[in-house]
Amino acid sequence: MNGKKTDNGRRNFVKTGATAIAGGALLSSFPMKAFGAGQQKEIRIGLVGCGGRGTGAAHEALKTSKAVKLVALGEVFEDRLNSAYQNLKNTYGNQVEVPDSKKFIGFDAYQKVIESCDVVLLATPPPFRPLHLEAAVKADKHVFIEKPLFVDIPGYHKVMGINELAKQKNLNLGVGLQLRYENGYQKMKEQIDSGMIGDITSLDVYYNVGAPKIHPRQPGQTEMNYQVRNWRYFTWLWGGQLAGQTIHQIDLINWFMNDYPEVAQGLGGRQSFNGPDQGNTYDHHYAEFEYSNKIKLHVQSKTMDNTWNKVGFHIQGTKGYANEKSEIYNTANEPIWRYRDQEETVGPTQKCQSDFINSIINNKPLNQVDYGAKSTLTTIVGRMAIHSGQIITVEEALKSKKSILPKEFNWDAEMPSMPGPDGNYSIPVPGKVEVL
Numbered sequence: 001m002n003g004k005k006t007d008n009g010r011r012n013f014v015k016t017g018a019t020a021i022a023g024g025a026l027l028s029s030f031p032m033k034a035f036g037a038g039q040q041k042e043i044r045i046g047l048v049g050c051g052g053r054g055t056g057a058a059h060e061a062l063k064t065s066k067a068v069k070l071v072a073l074g075e076v077f078e079d080r081l082n083s084a085y086q087n088l089k090n091t092y093g094n095q096v097e098v099p100d101s102k103k104f105i106g107f108d109a110y111q112k113v114i115e116s117c118d119v120v121l122l123a124t125p126p127p128f129r130p131l132h133l134e135a136a137v138k139a140d141k142h143v144f145i146e147k148p149l150f151v152d153i154p155g156y157h158k159v160m161g162i163n164e165l166a167k168q169k170n171l172n173l174g175v176g177l178q179l180r181y182e183n184g185y186q187k188m189k190e191q192i193d194s195g196m197i198g199d200i201t202s203l204d205v206y207y208n209v210g211a212p213k214i215h216p217r218q219p220g221q222t223e224m225n226y227q228v229r230n231w232r233y234f235t236w237l238w239g240g241q242l243a244g245q246t247i248h249q250i251d252l253i254n255w256f257m258n259d260y261p262e263v264a265q266g267l268g269g270r271q272s273f274n275g276p277d278q279g280n281t282y283d284h285h286y287a288e289f290e291y292s293n294k295i296k297l298h299v300q301s302k303t304m305d306n307t308w309n310k311v312g313f314h315i316q317g318t319k320g321y322a323n324e325k326s327e328i329y330n331t332a333n334e335p336i337w338r339y340r341d342q343e344e345t346v347g348p349t350q351k352c353q354s355d356f357i358n359s360i361i362n363n364k365p366l367n368q369v370d371y372g373a374k375s376t377l378t379t380i381v382g383r384m385a386i387h388s389g390q391i392i393t394v395e396e397a398l399k400s401k402k403s404i405l406p407k408e409f410n411w412d413a414e415m416p417s418m419p420g421p422d423g424n425y426s427i428p429v430p431g432k433v434e435v436l
Contacts, residue, residue, distance in 0.1 A: 043360060046072035046117030048110045048132055050084035053146055054123030057176070058084070060353035061121065061144070062092045068357060069095055072102040072116035074109030076228060081105065107409045114139050119360060125231040126239055127151045127405050130158040137166045137173075144356050146176040147247050148376040149369070151239035153400045156377050163369040172365065174356030175372030179252045181348035181355070184326030184339035189256055191337055196328055197317030203253050203297040204314040207246035210305045214277050222411045223418060232303075233279030235383075235428075236404045236416045241285055242379035242386075246301045249313050249324075251375035253297055256315060260374045261289035261297060263393050264385040267430070272304045276423040287382040299382065389430025400436045 043065070047058045050073055062068050070088060075081035081103055089096045104112040110132045114120055120136045122129055123146045130150050136143045143166075149159050166173050179185060192200075212232035231237035238244040254260045266287035273283040284302040291297070312324030320330040326339035346354075359366035377394065385392045406413045417425050 041067055041361060043068045043119055043357060044071045044117045045069065045119045045121060046074065046113035047084070047121045047123065048074040048113050049122065049124035049128075049146075050075040050077075050080045051123065053176075054121065055084040055087055056349070057121045057123050057144060057146065057353060058088055059091065060350050061119075061357050062088065062095050063350065064354040064357040065361060066095065067361060069097055071097055072104070072113045073098055074104045074113040076105065076107060076109065078105050107411075111135060114141055118142070119357075120144070122146060125228065125237045126243065127155070127236055128409070130155045130162070131409075133159060134162045137162050137169065137171060140169060140171065142172040142356075142360050144174040144176070144353065145369070145372065147251075147372065148239050148243040148379060149175070149373050150376060150380070151236060151243065152380065152402065152404045153397060154403045155405075156373060156380070156398070159369065159373050163367070163373070166369070167367060170365065172356065172359050173367050173369045174352065174359075175368040176349075176352060177248065177251045177368070177372055177375065178348040178352035179248050180255055181351040182326075183341055183344055183348075185252060187339045188322055188326050188328065188337075191328060192256060192315065192317075192322060196320065196337060197315065197322055198319030200257070200295055200315060200317050202295065202316045203257075204316075205246060205249040205253060205297065205299040206310040206312050207241065207249060207299075207301040208307070208309050209245070209303055209311065210309070211272065211278075211283070211303045216277070223415050224406075224409075224411050224413050227279070227415060230277075230279060233273075233277075233281050234417065234425075235281055236406070238281060239376075239380060240281060240383040240386075241301045241303055242287065242299065242382045243376060246285075246299060247375055247379050249311070250297075250299065250378055251371070253313060253315075254371070254375050254378065257291055257295070259291050259293075261291050261378055261381075261394070263290040263391060264288070264378075264382045265391040266299075266382060266386040267389070268386040270427060272307075276419055276425065280417050280425040280427055282386070282428075285383075285386055287386060289378065289382065384435040387428040387430065387433050388435045390435075392436070396436065402434075402436060 045061055045068060047054050058070055073081050073085055085098060102116055114136050119142045121144045122132050126148045129145060133143060133145060150156055215229040217226050227234050264287055268282040268285040270283050283304055287299040289297040315322040320328055322328045327335060328337040330336050381392055381394055381397045384397060404416055406415055419425055
């Protein structure tokens with residue numbers, strides 16, 4: 001595609017990105033019943049993080065093959081664990097074999113889940129991901145990791161270090177960036193790579209949605225408990241909206257570009273969020289990223305109720321443009337290509353999880369952490385630029401040792417951000433906050 005970058009970082013990125021998605025492209029032509037066909041090996045999985053995404057990941061793993069058995073659950077909130085268990089048990093019956101002795105509650109639940117299974121699904125809020133991934137890999141477990149993979153630069157370095165260990169141990173690591181498995185996007189990438197829209201000149205990403213749910217503070221609730229319940233309102237728990245949501249479209253653009261940005265700058269703030277109930281995150285973000293070939297990616301993201309919503313992207317070229325609907329238009333705004341498959345019944349999220357499970361059943365190498373970590377890094381550098389009001393390069397960001405996490409994980413831990421006398425949290429102010 002565009003650009004002349006030839007350093008080892010880009011070559012490695014392109015190589016790992018192409019290799020990782022090859023399985024997804026192959027899976028897209030297989031019926032779901034073919035996954036694991038004829039295989040008798042039992043896959044004993046454990047789920048760490050029993051919220052909506054964790055429950056969904058377990059559904060997708062169990063649906064992939066009858067050989068998959070859910071044998072352990074881990075959560076910090078008992079109500080979420082019980083809800084996930086009942087949901088999964090009602091759907092998959094004897095594929096869910098989780099006795100009360102394998103339902104673990106607390107910040108150490110991940111350790112007990114890892115001891116109880118062969119394959120681990122990690123779906124907690126992202127700051128816990130590096131710690132949990134490290135424990136699973138050191139215990140020789142295959143791991144599926146939800147996005148984003150971390151929330152700060154120390155988390156990036158930890159994940160990349162553990163990934164090297166996983167490669168040495170021949171462990172399979174899947175990442176929940178499922179848009180790469182969308183048939184239409186795979187076919188559209190082929191068209192873009194062949195030159196249908198000419199040279200790419202600019203890129204736009206949109207993730208404009210409503211505000212997350214608020215869980216009101218309860219009597220006697222510790223600050224850690226309250227913040228984890230409302231994790232999308234705290235930067236250390238979510239990583240910001242670019243990491244928590246917009247990463248899907250940003251990762252897709254990185255894939256289309258066969259590259260990842262080197263520089264970021266941007267702006268944002270809070271217009272609709274206010275008061276203690278909405279923590280310390282921004283409710284709107286704009287980031288401008290620049291790739292090595294000087295092409296710019298413009299990202300707008302917001303979490304505001306009763307406003308214009310859009311989730312998608314626009315790729316502009318010299319001969320036309322492409323969009324999130326898997327459509328390509330020429331410069332006269334006339335449609336010249338589109339992908340439609342009315343018979344496609346398996347969505348990209350299922351394909352992503354099935355690719356991971358199928359790689360284990362068939363003993364085929366799979367590692368998606370390289371591109372997952374680099375796309376997560378893109379979002380973290382973007383947030384750092386927005387919060388600080390500075391232009392930040394990936395090179396200088398990677399030198400940072402600044403952690404935004406609490407020093408320990410327990411219900412009484414001292415939080416990175418505490419409410420002031422008026423109950424409000426400190427909000428990052430560009431030009432004042434230090435991010436490096």
